Amino acid sequence: MPKNKAKGSKTERELFQKFIETGIYRVVRVAGSGTMENADCDLIAGKEDKKFCIEVKSSKKQTIYISKDQISRFLTFSEIFKLTPVIALRFNREGWLFIEPKELKDSGKNYAISIKDAKEKGKKFTQFFEIYIE
Numbered sequence: 001m002p003k004n005k006a007k008g009s010k011t012e013r014e015l016f017q018k019f020i021e022t023g024i025y026r027v028v029r030v031a032g033s034g035t036m037e038n039a040d041c042d043l044i045a046g047k048e049d050k051k052f053c054i055e056v057k058s059s060k061k062q063t064i065y066i067s068k069d070q071i072s073r074f075l076t077f078s079e080i081f082k083l084t085p086v087i088a089l090r091f092n093r094e095g096w097l098f099i100e101p102k103e104l105k106d107s108g109k110n111y112a113i114s115i116k117d118a119k120e121k122g123k124k125f126t127q128f129f130e131i132y133i134e
Contacts, residue, residue: 011058012042015088015096019045022131040070040077043088050129053083058090064118065110071101089122091115097122098129 012029019027027045043054055074057064066087078085087104089097094115099122104111125131 011090012056014090015054015056016043018096018125019043022129024131025129040073041083041085044081044083045129046083051081051083052129053078053081053085054088055085056088056090058092060092062091062116063112063114064089064091065107065112066104067110071104071111075101086128087113089113089118091118094119096125098125099123 016027016029019025025045025047027043029043030039030041041053042056043052045052045054053074055066055070057066075085077083085101087099087101089099091097097118099113099118101111103117103121104113105117122128
């Protein structure tokens with residue numbers, strides 16, 4: 001497996017585990033996400049009244065780029081299945097941040113989000129998914 005795919009899979013598994021540990025959400029990893037046509041998101045998570053389609057991105061750099069085509073397919077997928085689309089971001093040594101796709105900036109052929117914007121506009125896991133752990 002190429003290094004980027006392995007890193008992406010590891011990051012997806014890490015977030016998957018985070019959902020499992022809450023005991024509140026059910027979650028599945030989408031087989032072939034990022035490598036196969038029609039696998040247009042990385043995770044699907046839900047509980048009774050909330051269902052999410054999640055695209056997972058991580059980077060060592062200060063900005064994460066996602067192709068417009070990938071976002072378009074992701075949003076179409078979420079619409080078809082009536083899931084709330086969310087981008088899960090993990091910048092090295094910053095932890096997880098979650099944003100709505102509308103927070104991405106147009107950078108030409110891609111959409112982008114800087115670590116600064118992600119910190120301003122994003123939410124932490126428990127905030128975004130409204131998990132109240134006593």
